[in-house]
Amino acid sequence: MIPDSGSPRSDPPDLPVNSWAILGLLSFGHGLSGYQLRQWAGNILGYFHSVPAMSQIYTELKRLEAHGFVRPVGTDVGADHRSRRRYVITPIGRSALSGWIRASPVEPATCRNGALLRVWLGEHSDPARLREIMREHRDRSEEMRTSASRSREDTETPYVRHRYADIVMRWAERRYAAERDIADQMLSELDALDHD
Numbered sequence: 001m002i003p004d005s006g007s008p009r010s011d012p013p014d015l016p017v018n019s020w021a022i023l024g025l026l027s028f029g030h031g032l033s034g035y036q037l038r039q040w041a042g043n044i045l046g047y048f049h050s051v052p053a054m055s056q057i058y059t060e061l062k063r064l065e066a067h068g069f070v071r072p073v074g075t076d077v078g079a080d081h082r083s084r085r086r087y088v089i090t091p092i093g094r095s096a097l098s099g100w101i102r103a104s105p106v107e108p109a110t111c112r113n114g115a116l117l118r119v120w121l122g123e124h125s126d127p128a129r130l131r132e133i134m135r136e137h138r139d140r141s142e143e144m145r146t147s148a149s150r151s152r153e154d155t156e157t158p159y160v161r162h163r164y165a166d167i168v169m170r171w172a173e174r175r176y177a178a179e180r181d182i183a184d185q186m187l188s189e190l191d192a193l194d195h196d
Contacts, residue, residue: 025037026088119190
């Protein structure tokens with residue numbers, strides 16, 4: 001294991017993006033178990049990034065611990081009587097996270113949208129079903145916008161490290177509002193196709 005010296009590394013190690021996301025969740029200053037990390041990821045990361053599965057979280061925690069980026073700080077026993085080891089980020093982990101943000105190229109954003117995939121293949125469906133799909137997408141986008149707003153309000157604290165998280169949650173609200181509005185535009189375009 002790498003000692004917890006906090007000394008900066010010249011280049012961050014080549015870790016999966018989920019490792020950095022988990023390290024980022026731990027950087028908010030709380031000792032969290034894998035289970036709690038999954039909850040935090042679902043409540044925060046899910047608005048702008050993929051949420052790692054439980055098995056991925058535990059795999060990445062082991063990898064991060066092997067690099068000396070996290071360390072266990074105790075064990076909690078949950079209501080289900082299962083022991084859950086809690087982890088915190090180490091000073092060297094903070095340094096590595098900063099190095100990754102500073103030096104690693106940003107991967108291109110991807111758009112995986114099941115509604116758009118189905119409309120794209122609309123020649124193999126009927127117009128009523130396509131409109132139903134877009135209405136569902138519009139409504140789900142509004143639910144996500146509302147959820148992002150609520151999540152942001154629920155996590156507001158004077159804790160200084162939340163400043164940037166708040167900016168991202170505001171982005172999520174705007175993104176889902178835009179998705180909702182674009183779905184409405186696409187519904188109009190689908191209606192126009194029916195009249196051609």
